[in-house]
Amino acid sequence: MSGPVRISAPLTDETIKKLRAGDKVLISGVLYTARDAAHKRLIELLDAGKELPFDIRGQIIYYVGPTPERPGQVIGSAGPTTSGRMDAYTPRLIELGLKGMVGKGARSKEVLDSIRKHKAVYMAAVGGAAALIRRSIKKAEIVAYEDLGPEAIRRLEVVDFPAIVVNDAEGGDLFLQGVQKYRRVS
Amino acid sequence: MRQVSIKDIADKVRDLCISAACDLEPDVAAALRAAREKEESPLGKEVLGQIIENFEIAGAEGLPMCQDTGISVFFVEMGREVALDGPLSEAINEGVRRGYKDGYLRKSVCHPLKRINTGDNTPAIIHTSIVEGDRIRIKIAPKGAGSENMSRLKMLKPAEGVEGIKSFIVETVREAGGNPCPPIVLGVGIGGSFEKCAILAKKALLRPVGTKNPDPDLDRLETDLLDMINDLGIGPMGFGGRTTALAVHIEAHPCHIASLPVAVNIQCHAGRHKEAVI
Numbered sequence: 001m002s003g004p005v006r007i008s009a010p011l012t013d014e015t016i017k018k019l020r021a022g023d024k025v026l027i028s029g030v031l032y033t034a035r036d037a038a039h040k041r042l043i044e045l046l047d048a049g050k051e052l053p054f055d056i057r058g059q060i061i062y063y064v065g066p067t068p069e070r071p072g073q074v075i076g077s078a079g080p081t082t083s084g085r086m087d088a089y090t091p092r093l094i095e096l097g098l099k100g101m102v103g104k105g106a107r108s109k110e111v112l113d114s115i116r117k118h119k120a121v122y123m124a125a126v127g128g129a130a131a132l133i134r135r136s137i138k139k140a141e142i143v144a145y146e147d148l149g150p151e152a153i154r155r156l157e158v159v160d161f162p163a164i165v166v167n168d169a170e171g172g173d174l175f176l177q178g179v180q181k182y183r184r185v186s
Numbered sequence: 187m188r189q190v191s192i193k194d195i196a197d198k199v200r201d202l203c204i205s206a207a208c209d210l211e212p213d214v215a216a217a218l219r220a221a222r223e224k225e226e227s228p229l230g231k232e233v234l235g236q237i238i239e240n241f242e243i244a245g246a247e248g249l250p251m252c253q254d255t256g257i258s259v260f261f262v263e264m265g266r267e268v269a270l271d272g273p274l275s276e277a278i279n280e281g282v283r284r285g286y287k288d289g290y291l292r293k294s295v296c297h298p299l300k301r302i303n304t305g306d307n308t309p310a311i312i313h314t315s316i317v318e319g320d321r322i323r324i325k326i327a328p329k330g331a332g333s334e335n336m337s338r339l340k341m342l343k344p345a346e347g348v349e350g351i352k353s354f355i356v357e358t359v360r361e362a363g364g365n366p367c368p369p370i371v372l373g374v375g376i377g378g379s380f381e382k383c384a385i386l387a388k389k390a391l392l393r394p395v396g397t398k399n400p401d402p403d404l405d406r407l408e409t410d411l412l413d414m415i416n417d418l419g420i421g422p423m424g425f426g427g428r429t430t431a432l433a434v435h436i437e438a439h440p441c442h443i444a445s446l447p448v449a450v451n452i453q454c455h456a457g458r459h460k461e462a463v464i
Contacts, residue, residue, distance in 0.1 A: 022229070022425075037301065067250050067292040076290055077250040082332050082365050104332070104423065105365035126233050126423055127332060127367035128456045131249040132240040149303060150253075150292050162236070164229070164425065175364060178426020182227060183419030 004162070010058035011099040016121050019165045021172030025123065026160040031062040031102065033154040035081055038145055039089040046092060053144035053153060057097030060123075063104075065150035066140075067130075075140045075156070079130030080104040083122070087111050094118050102163050106175050115167050122167040124174075136161040187269040188320040190464060192277035195270075195322065198462050199281025202326045203258065204289035206460040207250040210241040213394040214371075214432070214457040221369055221422075221429040230427030234369075237422070237455055252456045255291040256328030258282045258310040261389060265319035278324075279308040294331070313385060325392055325461040333366035333454040339384055342446040348407070351376060351448050356414050358450045359431070364424015367454035369432045371395060372415070375449040378439035387451035390435035392459050399436060408434045422455075432457075 002024075007015050009029035019025070032054060034042065042052055063083050067076030083103030090101065091114040099120045104127040107115075115122055125133055139157035146152050166174045215238075222234035244251035260278055270277075286293055286307040293307045317323075338358045342350050355374060362370075375386030399405040411434045421427020432455070441447060 024229075024232075065253060065292065065294075067253050067255060068290045070290050076292070077244070077253045079253050081254065082335070084365065104367065106363050106424070124364070124423060124425075126236045126240075127364075128252045128454055129236045129240040130253040131244040131247065131251055132236060134249070135243075150294075174426070175424050178227070178229070178421060179363075179419045179424070180426075181419065182230075182421055182426045182428060184417040 006160070009060045009100065011060060011121070012058070013119060016099060016119055016169050019121050019168050021165050021168045021174040021177060023165040025163050025165060027060070027163060028159045028161070029157070031060050031156045031158055031161065032143070033062050033064050033156060035063050035065050035151050036085055037148050037151040038153050039086050041145060043089050043092060054155070056093060058099050060100035060102060061093070061098060062102045062156065067150070075134055075137050077130035078134045078137060079128055080125040083107055090114065094120050107167060112167055112173070116169060116171050119169040121165060121169060123163040124166045125163045133161065187267055189269050189271065190322060192270055192272040192274070194464060195274070195277035195324070196281040196284065198324065198464055199278050199326070200285040200288065202324065202460045202462055203282055203285025203291065203328070206326050206328050206458045207255045207289060207291050208248050209245045210251060210456065211459060213396055214455070215241060217395045217432040218369070218455060221432060225422065225427055225429050227421055227425070227427035229425050230422040230429060233422035233425060234429065241456070250291055252330060253292055254294060254330035254332065255286070256330045256458070257295055258307060259327045259329050259388065260310055260312045261325040261327070261392065262312060262314045263317045263323040264314055265321045266316050267320035268322055274314065275312055278310050278312055282306070282308050282310045322464045323461060324464070325459065327388070327392055327459045330454055330456070333370060333452040336362035336366040337387070337449070337451045339380070339447070339449040341380065342448055344444065344446045346446065350446070352411060352414065354448055355411055355450050356418070359415050359420070359452070360418055362452060363420055366452045367456070368420055368424060369422055369429045369455050371432050371453040371457050372411070372434045373451040373453060374434065374436045376436060376438045377441035378447060379441065379445070380447055382439055383447040383449040384451070386437040386439060387449035390437045391451060391453045391457070393435045395433045395457065401438070404436045404438060408436055
């Protein structure tokens with residue numbers, strides 16, 4: 001197994017083109033956090049014809065609701081949440097230019113189709129590795145929906161944030177490929 | 187009667203909430219280390235390495251190992267010779283309130299329809315039983331939603347028998363895939379009634395990983411199921427591999443002649459559980 005690929009966020013089309021399902025990546029740059037409640041509000045804004053609270057083009061959304069930070073800490077523990085809960089909202093954001101997502105677990109067919117059509121990428125971080133992942137987060141500021149607490153949208157600055165490419169822009173799918181390789185049919 | 191103050195219970199519950207979130211119990215830690223040695227998939231091995239590094243950091247730095255510090259589930263065995271100076275539920279909820287605030291844990295409990303956060307992780311889910319003696323045994327099992335959401339309950343027909351039970355359990359794990367953060371521990375309740383089998387499944391998760399079921403039939407069923415589940419190939423985080431489950435724990439209870447309830451409660455690799463005796 002080859003070593004990790006270092007990539008920058010926001011993502012460029014050139015970066016996305018190179019990524020393949022199963023690649024280990026270390027992300028440096030900016031990630032925006034959003035989960036269930038924030039996604040709902042983003043879609044409500046779009047339905048009302050309003051602008052999103054941040055420019056989504058080229059960005060990566062990290063599905064996370066961190067624990068509260070202790071005084072002096074940048075952020076609390078911050079591992080990925082289950083991505084499938086955001087499936088209903090995701091294609092709309094990809095259409096607007098969202099290029100990357102980091103979470104855990106499988107995506108719906110609609111999301112996979114949208115990833116392929118618009119040349120985006122879905123990555124997974126190791127679920128539950130929240131104390132380890134927080135070490136790669138150097139800065140965190142709330143940009144919207146402070147009232148949502150852990151579910152507020154935060155702008156994170158990360159260095160060498162560890163993730164694994166699950167769905168690449170060409171239709172590669174680590175979940176399918178990995179499970180096929182290790183399944184024993186009795 | 188032995189007098190116990192509910193303040194002492196609240197203090198103990200506060201500490202249990204924090205230690206459960208930050209210090210992985212040795213049974214689960216040992217099972218994860220053994221799994222890393224055996225895992226054939228290079229990526230799976232690496233994921234297990236990150237999981238192990240994570241709980242080591244969490245324990246050393248007093249950080250929650252997972253940001254989902256869960257809904258607070260308690261099993262309380264109350265000695266019949268204990269006299270409390272107030273309501274047990276009030277003591278436990280006060281302990282949860284303080285533990286989640288003082289430990290900087292995430293408050294993850296909300297109104298089911300309005301989705302408004304209660305702000306302090308209460309109310310806790312409390313299962314109480316009255317037992318012999320003058321002690322109170324409090325077991326806490328904070329439960330994250332990633333794995334809880336993949337849990338299932340089915341009322342089988344008695345004719346479906348053991349084969350039906352096996353296929354329902356394996357299918358539940360297959361459908362869950364990488365969502366519940368494998369390697370998982372499976373708590374299974376067989377029999378009882380609709381609600382009884384769900385509570386049995388939850389209770390089964392509290393048995394230390396690596397211990398045998400005292401019932402030889404259930405022990406064999408656990409071994410068979412663990413093999414079937416690990417043949418699915420799901421692997422750590424669903425990326426493919428041999429380690430999909432660390433253990434299968436079954437609790438059984440007599441049921442109605444016309445029923446065969448089966449509940450499958452999935453626990454993520456952060457199998458958090460702690461207990462204290464007052």
